[in-house]
Amino acid sequence: MTDMVTSSFQYFFQAVGAFFVLYLIGYASFLFFSVAVGTSTLYSARRRNILKNELRDNYFIPVSVIVPAYNEEVTIEATVKSLLNLHYNIYEIIVVDDGSQDKTAETVRQAFSMKKIRRPIHRRVPCKPVQAIYVTEKLKVPVTLITKENGGKADALNMGINAANYPYFLCLDADSVLQCDSLEKIVRPVLENSDVVAVGGAVRPSNGTKMKDGRVISYHMPKKLLPAMQVLEYDRSFLASRILFDKFNGNLIISGAFGLFKKDVVIAAGGYDASTMGEDMELAIKLHVFCREHGMKYRMNYAPDAICWSQVPENLPDMMKQRRRWHIGLFQSMMIHRRIMANTKYGPVSFLSYIYFLIYELFSPYIEVFGVVTMVVAMLLDFLNIPFMLLFMGIYIVYSAIMSLTAFFARVHTIDLHLALRDVIKAISLCAIEVSCLRFIMAWVRATSLLTYRKDKNRWGKSRRKEISYK
Amino acid sequence: MGSNVGSEILLYIYGAVCVSMIAFNIVYNIMLGHGEKKLKQNSRRLEAEIYVQIHAVASGGEISADHMNLLKRKLYRVKNMLTLDDVLNRIEGDSDAYADGAPTEKYMESISHVIVGLSDTYMNRDNLQAAFFAYFISKHKIWSKDELEKLSGSMMKCLKKDSFYCKINAMQALCALADDADIIRALEIESRSVVPIHEKILTEILMDFNGDHRGLISELWEDFDNFSQGVQLAVLNYIRFKSGEWKDEMFSIMMDESRDKELRFSCMRYFAKYPWEKARKPLIDFTLTEDETKWEGAAICASAISSYPGEDVNDALMKAVHSRNWYVRYNAAESLQKLGAEYENLLDIISGDDRYAREMVMFRLEEREMMQEGGQLL
Numbered sequence: 141m142t143d144m145v146t147s148s149f150q151y152f153f154q155a156v157g158a159f160f161v162l163y164l165i166g167y168a169s170f171l172f173f174s175v176a177v178g179t180s181t182l183y184s185a186r187r188r189n190i191l192k193n194e195l196r197d198n199y200f201i202p203v204s205v206i207v208p209a210y211n212e213e214v215t216i217e218a219t220v221k222s223l224l225n226l227h228y229n230i231y232e233i234i235v236v237d238d239g240s241q242d243k244t245a246e247t248v249r250q251a252f253s254m255k256k257i258r259r260p261i262h263r264r265v266p267c268k269p270v271q272a273i274y275v276t277e278k279l280k281v282p283v284t285l286i287t288k289e290n291g292g293k294a295d296a297l298n299m300g301i302n303a304a305n306y307p308y309f310l311c312l313d314a315d316s317v318l319q320c321d322s323l324e325k326i327v328r329p330v331l332e333n334s335d336v337v338a339v340g341g342a343v344r345p346s347n348g349t350k351m352k353d354g355r356v357i358s359y360h361m362p363k364k365l366l367p368a369m370q371v372l373e374y375d376r377s378f379l380a381s382r383i384l385f386d387k388f389n390g391n392l393i394i395s396g397a398f399g400l401f402k403k404d405v406v407i408a409a410g411g412y413d414a415s416t417m418g419e420d421m422e423l424a425i426k427l428h429v430f431c432r433e434h435g436m437k438y439r440m441n442y443a444p445d446a447i448c449w450s451q452v453p454e455n456l457p458d459m460m461k462q463r464r465r466w467h468i469g470l471f472q473s474m475m476i477h478r479r480i481m482a483n484t485k486y487g488p489v490s491f492l493s494y495i496y497f498l499i500y501e502l503f504s505p506y507i508e509v510f511g512v513v514t515m516v517v518a519m520l521l522d523f524l525n526i527p528f529m530l531l532f533m534g535i536y537i538v539y540s541a542i543m544s545l546t547a548f549f550a551r552v553h554t555i556d557l558h559l560a561l562r563d564v565i566k567a568i569s570l571c572a573i574e575v576s577c578l579r580f581i582m583a584w585v586r587a588t589s590l591l592t593y594r595k596d597k598n599r600w601g602k603s604r605r606k607e608i609s610y611k
Numbered sequence: 612m613g614s615n616v617g618s619e620i621l622l623y624i625y626g627a628v629c630v631s632m633i634a635f636n637i638v639y640n641i642m643l644g645h646g647e648k649k650l651k652q653n654s655r656r657l658e659a660e661i662y663v664q665i666h667a668v669a670s671g672g673e674i675s676a677d678h679m680n681l682l683k684r685k686l687y688r689v690k691n692m693l694t695l696d697d698v699l700n701r702i703e704g705d706s707d708a709y710a711d712g713a714p715t716e717k718y719m720e721s722i723s724h725v726i727v728g729l730s731d732t733y734m735n736r737d738n739l740q741a742a743f744f745a746y747f748i749s750k751h752k753i754w755s756k757d758e759l760e761k762l763s764g765s766m767m768k769c770l771k772k773d774s775f776y777c778k779i780n781a782m783q784a785l786c787a788l789a790d791d792a793d794i795i796r797a798l799e800i801e802s803r804s805v806v807p808i809h810e811k812i813l814t815e816i817l818m819d820f821n822g823d824h825r826g827l828i829s830e831l832w833e834d835f836d837n838f839s840q841g842v843q844l845a846v847l848n849y850i851r852f853k854s855g856e857w858k859d860e861m862f863s864i865m866m867d868e869s870r871d872k873e874l875r876f877s878c879m880r881y882f883a884k885y886p887w888e889k890a891r892k893p894l895i896d897f898t899l900t901e902d903e904t905k906w907e908g909a910a911i912c913a914s915a916i917s918s919y920p921g922e923d924v925n926d927a928l929m930k931a932v933h934s935r936n937w938y939v940r941y942n943a944a945e946s947l948q949k950l951g952a953e954y955e956n957l958l959d960i961i962s963g964d965d966r967y968a969r970e971m972v973m974f975r976l977e978e979r980e981m982m983q984e985g986g987q988l989l
Contacts, residue, residue, distance in 0.1 A: 161621065168625060175632075191689065191743040193776035199812050255985075257977050260970045262937045277985035331809050332775050535622050535629070542632045549636055 153523050156514050163507060164536060167500055170381075171543045178383040179550040182444060199331055201308055202230040203323060203400070206300030208293050209235055209314035213242045215451070217251045222317035224280050225354035228324055232282040235314075236300045239271075239290030244314075248285050252276050259284075259303075265411030267291060267298040293396070294412035294419035301411055304403060311420075313397040316450040317346065320354025326400045326446035329439075337405045338427055338440040340391060341398035342378045345371050346449035356449075361563040366459060368566060369574040370452045372544045379444060379547045386442040390493035392428070394440065396420030398448035405430070405438075416476070418469020425477045428489045456581075463582050464589040467505070471590055474502055505587035508580065533576075540575035654694040657685060661698045661718075669714030674721045682725050687732065689740050696747055719753040727758045730765035738774035745769045745780035749787040752821065763793045770800050778808055782816045789822030791830045798831075798846070802839035813845035814852070824853050832860055840871050847877040855885035862890060876911050883915035891919050895927045898943070903935065910938035917946035925950065932960060932968045944971035948979055 188194065205223055209216055216235065223233050237245040248254065254274035261270060268291035276283045288299055297311055308330065310323065326341045348362035361368045385391040394401070396419060406412075409430040412419045424440065431438040453459035474497065480486040481494050499507075518524040548567050549559075664678045685691040699715050726747070733744035748762055766788070769781035778801070785793050794817075801808060820827055831846050838846065847864070850857055858881075864870050865878035879897070882890040897905070897912040913931050916924045928950070931943035947957065954961070960972050 165621070172628065188739060188776070190693070191739045192746040192780070193739055193742045193774075195779070195812070196746075199809075199815055201811065255981060257974065257981065258970070259974050260937075260941070260967075262941075275981075277981060331812060333806065334809055532622060535625050539625050539629050542629050542636075546632055546636055549640065 149521060149523060153514070153518050156511075160511055163499075168536070168539060170496065170500070171540065174381045174384040175376075175543045175546050177387065178379045178381075178444075179546060181383045182379065182550050185445065195328055195331060198229065200229045201327055201330060202306035203228070203232075203327065204300070204304035204306045204309040204403075205231055205233045205312055205323070206297060206304065206309050207233065207235045207312050207314050208238060208296035208300065209240065209244050210238045210290070210293070210296070211240045211242045211244060212314035213240070213244045213247045215315040216244055216247055219312070219314055219317055220248065220252065220283065222351070222354065223312075224283075225320050226318060226323045227320045227354070228327075230306070231323065232284065232305060234284045234286065234300045234303050236296040236303075237285065237287045238292070238296040239288060245285060245287050249274055252279065252283055254283070254285055261286075261299070261302050263302050264407045265298040265301055266414075267295050267302060270299070273303075292414050292419075294414040294416065297419065298411045298414065301403060301406060307403055308400060309403050309406075310398070310400045311396060312448065313450055316343075316397050316448050317351060318354070318398075319351075319356065319447050319449075322398075322446050322448060326398070326443050328446075329441040329443055330400070330402075333439060333441075335437045336439045336441050337402045337431065338394045338424065339400040339446070340382065340394040340440075340442045341400075341446035341448050342442075342444050343374060343395050343397045343448050343450050344378075345374055345452040347452055347454060349449055351449070360560060361566045362454075364454050365570065365573075366456065366578075367452050367454050369570050369578050370459075372548055372567060372571055372574050373578075374452075375547045375550075376544045379550050382442045383444060385493055388488045388492065389439050390488045391440055391442055392424055392489070392493045392497055393421045394424045395448075397450045398446070401427075405436075413476070416469055416472040417465050418473045421469060422473040422476060425473055425480070428486065429477055429480060432486055432489075459582075460585045463585050467502075467586040467589040470497070470502055474498060505583040505585075508583040509587045512580065537572055537576045541571040544571045544575060650690060653690070654697075657681075657691055657694050658698050661695060665698075665702065665714050665718045668717045668721060674718070679722070679725065682722055683728075686725065686729055689733075689736075689743060692743065692747060696750065699751060715751070716753055719751050723754055723758055727754070727761050730762060734765050734768045738772055738777050741769050741772060742774060742776040742780045745777065745784045749780060749784035752787045754788065759788050759790065763788055763790060767793070767796065767800065770797055775806070775808075778804070779812065779816070782808070782813070783819065786816055786820045789820065791822065791827050794820065794827060795830055795834050798838055798842050799834070802837070802842045807839065807841045810841050810845040810848065813842065814848040817845065817849040818852060825856070828854060828857065832857070840874070843871075844873050844877060847874060847881070851877065851881045851884060858882075858885065858887045858889070862887070865890070866893060872907065876908060879908065879911045879915050883911075883918050886918040891916075891921075891923075894919070895923060898927055898931050898939070906936040906939060909934070909936065910942050913939050913942035913946060917949040920950055925952070925956075928952075929960065932971060933965050937967075940967060940971050944968075944975045947972065948975040 207216075207219060207223075212219075220233060220235065235248055237248070254276050257273055257275050259273045259275070261273075268289040271287045271289065273287075274285040284303060286299055286303055288296065300311075301309060308327070310326065312318070322341065326339050329339045330336045345362065345367055347364070347367040348360045349356055350358040361371060382391055382393075399420065401423075405427065406423065409423075409426050413422050413426070416422045427438075427440065430436075453462055474494075477494075480490045481498065483490045486494075515524065515529065519526065545567060548571075660678065660681065664674050668674060682695075686695065699719070702715050730744065734741050745766060748766065754762060763785065766781045766784045769777050769784075772778070772781075782797060782801070785797050801813070817827075828850055831850070835843060835846065847861075850861075861878045861881045865875050865882070867875070879894065882894060894912045894916050897908050898916055900909050909931070913928065913934075916927065925947070928943045928947050932940055932947065934940050934943065954976060957972050957976070960968050963969065
């Protein structure tokens with residue numbers, strides 16, 4: 141009997157071990173390919189720019205920049221000022237105040253001398269009613285402020301879409317600032333190919349950045365450890381995996397912080413879903429589904445040189461709230477569109493992108509937590525080859541850390557950004573901690589996020605905002 | 612035992628990948644730094660040499676034979692072409708520093724045969740280098756008649772390459788070389804392209820045509836039906852920005868129901884910019900169409916007829932403001948505002964039962980009030 145129990149445990153741990161080896165081979169291979177493809181794409185883009193293979197002259201398509209805001213009185217003025225500094229000719233700015241409890245609307249009204257007007261809005265996608273509309277007179281471009289009943293970020297974006305005058309809209313978070321060339325760069329894929337219906341930009345943590353007149357004048361890794369680790373994480377995500385997915389039109393996320401969309405296609409697809417927390421991912425998948433089901437020739441691109449600087453949480457509670465929200469949003473988006481899984485009609489989006497997100501994003505927290513628990517149990521039952529395990533984990537951590545560093549160093553080839561020696565040292569020091577400790581903490585946070593799904597599904601939580609250094 | 616060995620092998624493989632990536636990062640960044648340093652050193656020598664020759668030519672001298680030979684050797688490499696381009700741009704950017712303007716023109720005239728001699732070489736290289744050569748031709752425009760023919764041929768070759776930037780830079784170069792027949796040929800090639808240039812870009816490129824626009828437009832009309840629909844649209848938009856002399860041709864397209872609707876819309880916008888009595892009634896009729904599938908044309912015409920002041924237009928706009936289509940109402944109200952309709956003229960709408968029409972008109976009246984107070988239209 142004891143032998144039977146012992147051999148059962150042995151088989152179980154061997155099976156779990158084999159599963160984890162396969163799981164980690166899959167992830168490590170993906171990481172390697174994405175970093176290799178991402179860095180080589182950036183190096184090619186640099187050579188292309190040097191050899192004047194770029195749109196040098198002023199080619200513009202009209203864009204409506206939509207800024208949904210909820211309790212953003214600290215950052216909204218700097219965000220709108222950064223938008224007024226864009227080197228772009230034809231655009232408008234629409235700030236949608238989603239029933240803020242603070243002085244967001246008042247800040248915008250006073251900062252930009254706005255006046256109330258009864259402007260009709262063409263409601264093509266559903267959203268909560270308008271309370272008031274304000275406009276400016278004498279700024280570089282039209283600026284509109286719409287205050288409305290609270291309905292969530294997706295609802296605010298839908299209001300912005302309804303109010304937009306131009307055929308393309310850009311969604312931008314209210315705690316983010318753009319560089320002076322960001323709009324010009326994110327629009328470029330649309331000019332290169334008129335089948336493009338959405339373009340995602342690169343989001344970088346702005347903690348530690350100073351900007352003036354739309355240019356970064358000072359950049360350092362954030363002083364605090366948590367945002368510094370997020371810099372590595374964002375670089376890995378934005379400079380690696382998104383470039384890889386872009387190669388086969390398989391991006392499932394167009395960042396909600398900075399994404400350009402063709403308005404008519406979004407409206408035809410139904411706009412943002414106000415019942416989800418991950419409205420950016422839900423819209424991106426919805427656009428894939430809509431275009432494929434209607435036999436439309438389309439592309440959703442990623443522009444790695446179109447940069448948006450966004451604040452990241454500086455303390456663990458705020459970061460946990462954010463990741464919990466992201467994971468619930470991921471779950472909702474994957475569930476709403478689960479019919480595309482392993483469905484030949486949807487091509488690589490189904491077989492590659494959806495399956496990757498399912499295993500390595502949605503299920504990964506549970507897999508990783510299960511892995512840790514199993515390891516502890518195996519150790520207690522003396523089934524664990526500890527030296528081998530330590531070697532395995534060590535190699536895995538070093539491997540992931542090196543991939544992160546490769547993606548981080550690829551930014552050397554980004555125009556306008558230089559690395560100081562202390563930033564390099566900080567990055568090297570933190571990368572191993574980021575891929576091990578922080579990753580496992582976030583795995584636990586994400587794994588438990590769905591336990592309170594019903595209670596939290598439409599809650600945002602409060603994040604502390606810092607004033608953006610923008611002159 | 613077997614699985615342990617397998618796992619160890621796997622670990623060694625990933626360990627080797629780690630070491631390779633570290634080596635790659637270190638070596639590549641050293642090479643990049645070293646390469647950039649070497650490039651800068653080489654560039655400085657060539658730069659200094661070019662500066663000396665440019666100033667010699669500016670002072671009435673001639674380019675030395677040694678310099679010509681140097682250019683023939685060096686400009687085969689694209690990095691040296693980049694250096695030359697950089698020097699020329701810098702001098703041209705600093706033209707205020709020179710009494711007779713930037714001396715680059717005389718220098719370029721003297722070395723043009725060297726550049727032209729390189730065209731076949733660059734066209735047979737990769738797309739990036741071919742596109743750069745086309746950019747260079749478009750930027751530095753001093754060529755003799757014989758050279759123009761040779762360069763046109765190279766640019767046609769560049770236009771056919773499977774690269775967006777080759778096509779853009781080649782089109783720009785052809786517009787800089789300013790031969791009408793070449794532009795027509797280029798547009799015919801572009802019409803057959805699988806991934807066409809965006810019509811906005813094409814229009815902007817045509818706007819930069821370095822020759823006689825009137826002559827080019829005449830030729831474009833002759834060959835108009837040989838172009839694809841996208842190219843036709845770009846051409847119509849270009850003509851709209853350049854000249855009001857082609858009303859008959861535009862009218863004919865606008866009234867032809869077999870034509871693509873985007874082309875007809877472009878013609879409607881043409882008559883908004885260049886009012887023509889013959890177009891008045893058709894524009895009013897399009898505005899008031901009851902066919903809901905034609906709302907786009909109705910909306911454009913509701914805006915266009917603001918260029919045709921008169922009772923008939925006012926009456927048409929008063930009706931259009933009640934349209935079932937939001938955009939037609941919006942544009943009609945805007946046109947009424949542009950034509951100076953006052954509160955008293957709009958009383959019927961303001962006190963009427965149509966809430967949507969009332970909202971539109973009130974918005975425009977408020978907007979005008981704001982404009983008068985602040986001095987800028989929204």
